[in-house]
Amino acid sequence: MADETLQNGMTGGETKPPRVVIVGAGFGGLATAGALGNSPIDVTVIDRRNHNLFQPLLYQVATAALSPADISEPIRRTLGRFKNINVMLAEVTGVEAVGKTVTLDNGTSVPYDRLVIATGSDYNYFGHDDWRAWAPGLKTIHEARLIRQRLLLAFEKAELSHDPEEKKALLTSVIIGGGPTGVEMAGAIAELGHFMITRDFRKLEPDHMRVILIEAGPKILATFPDNLTQYALKALEKAGVEVMTNLAVESVTKDEVIAGSQRFRTSCVIWGAGVKASPSARWLGIEGKAGGRIPVEPDLSITGFPDIFAIGDTALGLAEDGKPLPALAQVAKQQGQYLGKALRAKLLDGKPAEPFRFHNRGNTAVIGRDAAIFDFGKWTLKGRLAWFLWALVHVYLLVNFEKRLLVSVQWIWRYLTQQRGARLIDENAATSVPSSTQRTET
């Protein structure tokens, strides 16, 4: 495949190293870059943000348990030890597949011999992009901070309010989408609210608060086995979350959600109802399938573009059984590791690649303190033990030892004292809305 490309890449001078450009520094992009680190390959990583982000714990930033810096770090630092890797903070605006360059928002072009597209996914508002302002998803630090501010500010306003109806509306959160993100947010908001009402506020009662989780389908956590879903449902209800299934949202405005025949006055809406691939398919003039994902070959190259690869949420890869691979961090990470190694073998030694194979490491969701679920395919785990395992795994997956230490210290502290973390309102940010409709996975 594309041997002439490698030679083209080398014709500028016999010692000129092959160039790999990676767009997006999420789980997939970083794994690719890591596998290409300290090789005689010239690697450039382009991202619109300066930091990577451990998205699985972002809900803890949104619910004031962790600080943004606990789960993110500058991409330059993550990749700093690899002298062959350059990092660029820039936005890609197009790909010139014939001339083999990537165009940036500042007008410059970056040449490549191999291009890796790892731009992740964005929340799908299914044609209602105007809902985004009132119902942010949970993909960026900015969104997490926005949700945190709305939640905390609503409680402060409720404390001052003398109108019982207004008080109730201020203390009502609506989470749309019953997948892992929705379940985690609903559980965490219920916990945070209960904690704040019992400890910190004088004029609020626990029954003033409502946390509503709306799912359009017949059950929450649809990808998990029934016994785990049942457990999660009970755990959510025990935490005070009202779970409403088979209910489709019709309208989202600043302070109201309409679903079916019901109207919910609310101060905080969170969107977790589905994702679509980042729109990078249009750079290549192709049409993405199934949520905009780009179909890839077994070697992860994009069909029809042998020198361009797509991984992670952007790519539509197939499992051995022919089913699409899920949009999960572990898929992106495994694809990145595979692709980095494959490019290294191909570009340096001319070795062709074995097809990519996904190894399922288990699927998890956390409902709250002492309550999580794990699905390992052959066996499952739930309850306190699953929660401890979840915490261990997530600390382990953090990017470096310092973050592991900081997050562990805070979690242990909070587990023992039942205190909460970063409950800050930055007034200048509290009223802003997410500005972009296209987001890179960072």
Added chain:
Amino acid sequence: MADETLQNGMTGGETKPPRVVIVGAGFGGLATAGALGNSPIDVTVIDRRNHNLFQPLLYQVATAALSPADISEPIRRTLGRFKNINVMLAEVTGVEAVGKTVTLDNGTSVPYDRLVIATGSDYNYFGHDDWRAWAPGLKTIHEARLIRQRLLLAFEKAELSHDPEEKKALLTSVIIGGGPTGVEMAGAIAELGHFMITRDFRKLEPDHMRVILIEAGPKILATFPDNLTQYALKALEKAGVEVMTNLAVESVTKDEVIAGSQRFRTSCVIWGAGVKASPSARWLGIEGKAGGRIPVEPDLSITGFPDIFAIGDTALGLAEDGKPLPALAQVAKQQGQYLGKALRAKLLDGKPAEPFRFHNRGNTAVIGRDAAIFDFGKWTLKGRLAWFLWALVHVYLLVNFEKRLLVSVQWIWRYLTQQRGARLIDENAATSVPSSTQRTET
């Protein structure tokens, strides 16, 4: 003094407790509230922000060493253990001294028997308030985050730039004002920049960077003895800071500072050139003196208003030698502790107050790693030992054990590894400017 007021306060019913309202939850307000905690006095603390903030370490947030949540905590949590204290997130718009109420921005009135004004200070732009947008001070988390974003974004842009002049401008920071804040910021920016250039960036050289500290007077750190000032000057120059004294700033725009006959192209300007009291004097229809500070009696009541007290940066208190007390955290804290005890003794036991006396605990400034100065009046300390003492004292002064633990862990980690902390750019906030011209000390 004002015995009839207490009786007035008590006429609503014999069991009605006396009411103390405290505006501002900075060092002074929190100390007052703490001293009134768990007493039969009805205390209300009003602040426009939900968190207190340990301002002495705010420069470490601005220079990406600490996270905002490491040095701030919800006021509700700090005061949560005192059942007699209510917290309100609101902005005070006026005081009705005859009717004894405080008016809030939402139109409601809060009655008091004794009122404590502890609203702190704001940076003084000496009539050039339009400079604020380009030269933020360092009083709030929002400003610290804004400075952090500007610094980090400038380095990212410089890495991509091919124009040497532009590169230099992007890597030039100008700090206006040679007091402790200016010195701390200049030292920390020089350290951060040097670290990032040598470790993380591929296309930047140390001599691309300039950190310029401008002081209008003849010397920096004017309140410190000469031997310490000399040491600080040498330490700054060793760190690569250009210190320019006797230089008055004439103009600040988005990317240029003009001072004397010099023009500095820059990407980041920081203001530390002087403070003025928060404008709460106007609530009472009086004119503040010396930077807007409100003159107070020896018992800290405002001259002419025996039931209203002012403490901290807002107040113009006098030392025993008749000189004005400096605008320092330790003054605010001591005044708050004194006033809380005095109000308790007066309101509960009818005991009159002894005059307030300030005890100087020593004055300090930090230039960078292993370099700080202490002035204890009779003796001084400088260098590495002063730096360790500075670190110990500041960890000890943090609001609770969890913050002490988190900050210690991070500082020790960074001291050993020479790594840096929270280097995050949140793109939505990077372009915003401070919105308010009046800021409460929080």
